[in-house]
Amino acid sequence: MAFSGGQAGTQQLIGKAGQTGASVNGASANYSTPPVQIQGRTMVPLRETLTMLGMSLGNSGGFQTVGSLQFSGTFNQILLGGSSIPLDGNLVQRGDTMFISAKLLADGIGAKLRAGEGGEFYITLIRESGGDPALPQPRFTTDKDSYGIGEPVKVEEFSFHPLGEPFGLRWSNLKPAYYKPGPVTIALDAVNGSGRGNRLTRTITITDRVVNSPLSFAVKYGEVGDTLDDNTLARPTLPRQDVAFAGPKFLFSDSPESPERVGLLYKDTFDGEARLLAYHMNNASVVARLYVVARNVSDAPATVRTARIGDTAPARVEGVLGQVTLLSFLTGRQDSRIQLGAGESALIYVSPLLAPRTGASLMADLSSDRKIELTVAMGIGEDALSTDSLLALAPLPADTNHVRGTFPSAARRFTLDLATTLPAKAIIGDPGDDPAEEGQDVLSGAKVSLSGNYGVTYEVTLKNAEGVVGAIAPRGGLYKGVVTVEEVETGRKEIVRLPRSGVLSTPNQPMIFLRSGAKTVKLGFIPASGSHLPVHLAFYRP
Structure with missing residues (x-):
């Protein structure tokens, strides 16, 4: 049994057969299914009536219970004080609603029933103070007693422990807004370290006045990391303006993605600036390592600089490899330099040991003042391989599902003008709207x-x-990555995980990554290895 307050008092429900309107202690309340009269008896919706009285059904010994009433799981048996009560005239199912005789309910919960004219009824319950006063005391209130559909529900919580000891709180059925008319009971449990405590409930009424849909509510009030319910995926596509291919040369090693034996995975040369992305899983039956070797192929001394690097290894979950590598790359700063004589080579990355079916992911911004040959290789076994041994390895053939190669630019720049009708979207990773790099x-x-x-x-x-x-x-499958957000006028910068935990998996539940406070915003989005494309960037205006 649960009461809506911690003090003794009287709870009086007044209702009428055939009408949804009711009152509790003078405050307006509403049934979603009205009480009825059957063969001269007033029958009330069981669960809604209990909710209005600040009570609920409990479970004990396979029965649902309240007061001295017990109902079998299928409601084909009623006990009052342990004695069987006939179903006829006392309990009836209509649609999804279970009705109970108002008199039987009053007898079972120790309330007084008074019948008025025309099916009117008064159920008056005198309640005693509930709970153990030496245990944590839950306290909360809502800013209103009734709300429209989709109207924000504001809660003020002020629980305490009589002895000043620490305690925990657990909410039940507390939501930012509700979308179905009728009474809603919110519960708060305050418990100590042993799991003992007290419960407080409060019932609010949701009217049929529509304030927000779930989508408009989330657009107005949702926080970064929250998801939207947006079933309209066919949004107009925003035109890209001022498109440019920029950035350094892009060195990409992802094929064979899961080598089974030792060998070269990638090789090419660069001078000036380059970005490297290597992503490989160990598909051998023993441990392995991923290596990156830089060799000076010019006839003069060279300096190889690593300006920024991020990696993840070892990891079995592909989405983790992609997201954590991006986070590591975007938040990490490194300014290491290696001097290489003509023809000299050096390791610039060696992964930890990779157990079978685990992988390594690496992203690095490199530069050199001379031509450098960059080699990515997989070595099998616990013993580290020398650069000479690695450079002598035979190339492994590429697989049919993944790519390796050198591409002219590691960045794409474009502008989206949001001074248009929203919602609208930008598509990333779909060849029809976003052509692939050629290399x-x-x-x-x-x-x-x-x-x-x-x-x-x-x-x-x-x-x-x-x-x-x-x-x-996510439009192509599971996605797990990051996006950087920079508000130009305010100077606010943020790296947002997509999502903060788990993976994005449902196309019609996009995750909020931006709530802009500036006229101009710069986004940095890198499609994450181990995730699926395309993705839609959807934009809304509250």
């Missing part, structure tokens, strides 16, 4: 396309973005 696999000589543009940085400028909400929807 070459030097090991095989083949032309290759970087489907999905994994690892490429999308530098997106949002114009007229003040007040706009941005959300990401």
